Amino acid sequence: MTATALRAAHGWDESATEIVIINTQGDRVQDRALAEIGGKALWTKELDAALLDGRIDCAVHSMKDVETELRDGIALVAMLPRADVRERLLGAAAIADLPEGARIGTSSPRRAAQLKALRPDLVTEILRGNVATRMAKVEAGAIDATLLAAAGLDRLGVAAGHVVPIEEMLPASAQGAVGITARADDEATQALLAAIDHALTHEAVRLERGFLAALGGTCHSPVAALAQIDGDDVHFRAELLAEDGSERLAGELRVGRAHAAGEVAALAARLLGDASPAVRALFQG
Numbered sequence: 001m002t003a004t005a006l007r008a009a010h011g012w013d014e015s016a017t018e019i020v021i022i023n024t025q026g027d028r029v030q031d032r033a034l035a036e037i038g039g040k041a042l043w044t045k046e047l048d049a050a051l052l053d054g055r056i057d058c059a060v061h062s063m064k065d066v067e068t069e070l071r072d073g074i075a076l077v078a079m080l081p082r083a084d085v086r087e088r089l090l091g092a093a094a095i096a097d098l099p100e101g102a103r104i105g106t107s108s109p110r111r112a113a114q115l116k117a118l119r120p121d122l123v124t125e126i127l128r129g130n131v132a133t134r135m136a137k138v139e140a141g142a143i144d145a146t147l148l149a150a151a152g153l154d155r156l157g158v159a160a161g162h163v164v165p166i167e168e169m170l171p172a173s174a175q176g177a178v179g180i181t182a183r184a185d186d187e188a189t190q191a192l193l194a195a196i197d198h199a200l201t202h203e204a205v206r207l208e209r210g211f212l213a214a215l216g217g218t219c220h221s222p223v224a225a226l227a228q229i230d231g232d233d234v235h236f237r238a239e240l241l242a243e244d245g246s247e248r249l250a251g252e253l254r255v256g257r258a259h260a261a262g263e264v265a266a267l268a269a270r271l272l273g274d275a276s277p278a279v280r281a282l283f284q285g
Contacts (some may be wrong), residue, residue, distance in 0.1 A: 035108070083176040085175045091144050239251070
């Protein structure tokens with residue numbers, strides 16, 4: 001998608017871009033939750049290294065898998081237009097339709113906490129792997145259901161699953177966004193990437209990542225955030241949760257875009273202030 005956008009923006013032929021496939025530790029280690037084995041850096045450190053040593057000129061990321069603080073020498077330069085931010089449920093038509101005590105496969109602390117907040121009877125267990133692997137687990141009955149990002153399924157042309165409304169399950173920060181990084185001192189590449197930057201997506205994701213930064217959120221932290229820009233205003237929603245879903249703190253604001261960053265940081269502080277010590281420790285521990 002990124003190579004196609006660059007060629008279209010600059011009138012290049014196909015030979016002007018080369019896609020370099022980099023297999024990351026996050027791809028290789030599939031039997032444990034990311035939070036247990038290094039967090040989001042498992043998806044980014046090999047790409048960062050390839051950037052810094054000049055093997056590639058830019059790296060393409062699913063933004064929800066990118067650490068809030070980038071490595072020194074790396075700049076987040078551009079984002080493609082955001083896709084569907086919602087979740088899709090595989091295994092039932094709705095969360096309410098899941099049978100009592102259903103086993104849900106997910107490696108996301110946010111999804112697990114949100115499910116348990118909605119349905120304390122549900123049992124979550126670690127499920128990692130690509131889309132085909134996760135779908136096969138449901139089809140084989142190894143688990144009763146799983147949740148996948150609608151954006152990823154759409155990009156693969158997979159129509160499976162039922163959409164979960166945002167009002168029922170708020171997405172992860174930056175869900176549905178594809179971001180492109182480059183070396184911080186590579187002005188030529190940054191100028192080329194600027195031509196494909198979708199400004200509204202970039203602004204919304206920056207606010208959501210700013211919320212995480214204000215919280216101190218990590219892969220261990222069940223947190224959701226969504227910024228939606230409408231004209232000169234931002235509608236921002238967020239929530240913090242206990243790992244078992246027993247506590248859920250939600251916040252919402254509508255604010256002018258010029259003041260949104262400060263208001264989002266203040267919302268993070270308010271939610272942390274209202275949280276129990278146990279939940280606060282998840283973000284500041």
